[in-house]
Amino acid sequence: MIALLSSRDNERLCRIGAGSDMGRVMRRYWLPVELGSNLVAGGAPHSVKLLGEDLVVLRDPAGRVAVMDEYCPHRGASLALARNENCGLRCIYHGWLIDHRGRIVDIPNEPKPDRLREKVRHTAYRAEELGGVVWAYLGPTELEPPLPRFEWTGMPADHVAIMRLRVDCNWVQVLEGLVDSSHVGFLHSDHVRPVTRTAAPEGGTQVDWEDGGRIQRPSEDHRPRMEVEDTAYGFRSAAIRRPVQDPDHKKYVRTTLFVAPVYTVLPAIPGWGTMQFPVPLDDEHTMFYNIQYCYEQAVEEEFLRAKAGCPPEDAADDPHLVRQRDNRWQQDRMAMQSGASWSGIDGIMLEDLAVQESMGPIYDRSREHLGATDRAVTHMRRVLLRAADTVERGEAPIGVSRDVAHERLRADDRVIDIEQPWQSVGDFSATRAG
CATH class of the missing domain: 3.90.380.10 (Naphthalene 1,2-dioxygenase Alpha Subunit; Chain A, domain 1)
Structure with missing residues (x-):
């Protein structure tokens, strides 16, 4: 008879949250997050889930794909509702504009936005389109592997x-x-x-x-x-x-x-x-x-x-x-x-x-x-x-x-x-x- 998997190893194998053992493994690879055919240039961002994280995936007006945290860093409104602009996503709640790399480009509701803009960084991930699929890499930038070209x-x-x-x-x-x-x-x-x-x-x-x-x-x-x-x-x-x-x-x-x-x-x-x-x-x-x-x-x-x-x-x-x-x-x-x-x-x-x-x-x-x-x-x-x-x-x-x-x-x-x-x-x- 083959040895059974222990309850501890079963948990290690199955759980994929950011702090889990297998979650750290998964974040070292590229993974599919959406089909390219589902995204319209300049259209609505799509709410998706990947490795336990709530994300949005989008195609900007120029046709580039991007993946970022779903919730606006200001007060948490969903960026699935955001305006899809050339420079990124603009939250419809207070107008904050976030580019594809997670930088805060514009804070139009603040009289002195520069300090806040420099301090805040939104979670954004590397995204590529290949073979009709949008792929995302959720791991450390310096450890990014090649995209798997099956x-x-x-x-x-x-x-x-x-x-x-x-x-x-x-x-x-x-x-x-x-x-x-x-x-x-x-x-x-x-x-x-x-x-x-x-x-x-x-x-x-x-x-x-x-x-x-x-x-x-x-x-x-x-x-x-x-x-x-x-x-x-x-x-x-x-x-x-x-x-x-x-x-x-x-x-x-x-x-x-x-x-x-x-x-x-x-x-x-x-x-x-x-x-x-x-x-x-x-x-x-x-x-x-x-x-x-x-x-x-x-x-x-x-x-x-x-x-x-x-x-x-x-x-x-x-x-x-x-x-x-x-x-x-x-x-x-x-x-x-x-x-x-x-x-x-x-x-x-x-x-x-x-x-x-x-x-x-x-x-x-x-x-x-x-x-x-x-x-x-x-x-x-x-x-x-x-x-x-x-x-x-x-x-x-x-x-x-x-x-x-x-x-x-x-x-x-x-x-x-x-x-x-x-x-x-x-x-x-x-x-x-x-």
């Missing part, structure tokens, strides 16, 4: 679909689902099935359009052997299964890449890529990002959303789910009883999020009973707790080095010779040469 960030916009869903639980529960491979054959069995017709001997995941577009994989093995290997960016894991064809001489390997602190790169069907990750809003709420991208051609966004298993009513610009705990995630018990559905929940994304929310805001992991197939989950926890120890010692956490080539990161799944190392599947030289 493969999809350099692709044409019409080749990429970015879907977001707000999840009402801690971010770790979402991340655990992403690195856990053994649940796929159960929770997602409505959508992911073993190959039913002859497949290429070396083939991996495919889509069977004659079977309703279901994902097909060359294995019906529900007991994967899990392997993990540490890397410069985090770790990669492999779920190794017996394939349908020639299981005595072949093995089916499916790799997953964990990129600190929250990102996962997952295998996809040929010609596609998939990246999914949770962004902690606060200790008990998460924004889940599902990014699907096509290498070969532009694809209609509606098709991309359908491919991701995200029903249209849950994939609107407002990322809050229609299906929630209060309505039992609209689970169809009749479909379960008739055998038409295993989970009774429509869509891969929603199946994941429903079970994660069902665990409560922050699950007490000291109550778990873990097995061999949970190896990637427990390793992810260890990597993050080690990162907390590293930051506490005053050192840089894993993955912030300029040597990590985020644009080369790919996961893959293939049937390979049984003696071939699993490490030959995916990764694609993700560390730059000196």
Whole structure:
């Protein structure tokens, strides 16, 4: 039996406030805060939450993005109501003007504003726009790492679909689902099935359009052997299964890449890529990002959303789910009883999020009973707790080095010779040469 996570380490892992161990880790990385398409030049600032902080994100009249504390430093009025001017945000309460770096530019209601203007500094953070996403860095300026230029960030916009869903639980529960491979054959069995017709001997995941577009994989093995290997960016894991064809001489390997602190790169069907990750809003709420991208051609966004298993009513610009705990995630018990559905929940994304929310805001992991197939989950926890120890010692956490080539990161799944190392599947030289 695998050792349980202590209550103390569970708290260290899950809490992301500014003074917490994991909060200090998270603030050493760039994190998505908003979609660029949601911001209008000179338009209303958006209220957002990130790592427990109330922020506004905006696009100024010149098209530049900025992120700052939501509340005016004068008397706390929300800057989501502010006027969006060329020099910054002007609070509508008393007219204070704050630039994108947090400097107080104008205090029009004071007869002698200079001393107050020099004394007061508003909290503002570094912000960049890349790949259709506004990224924010909430850490020390002198320790700012490079922006992670994942493969999809350099692709044409019409080749990429970015879907977001707000999840009402801690971010770790979402991340655990992403690195856990053994649940796929159960929770997602409505959508992911073993190959039913002859497949290429070396083939991996495919889509069977004659079977309703279901994902097909060359294995019906529900007991994967899990392997993990540490890397410069985090770790990669492999779920190794017996394939349908020639299981005595072949093995089916499916790799997953964990990129600190929250990102996962997952295998996809040929010609596609998939990246999914949770962004902690606060200790008990998460924004889940599902990014699907096509290498070969532009694809209609509606098709991309359908491919991701995200029903249209849950994939609107407002990322809050229609299906929630209060309505039992609209689970169809009749479909379960008739055998038409295993989970009774429509869509891969929603199946994941429903079970994660069902665990409560922050699950007490000291109550778990873990097995061999949970190896990637427990390793992810260890990597993050080690990162907390590293930051506490005053050192840089894993993955912030300029040597990590985020644009080369790919996961893959293939049937390979049984003696071939699993490490030959995916990764694609993700560390730059000196």
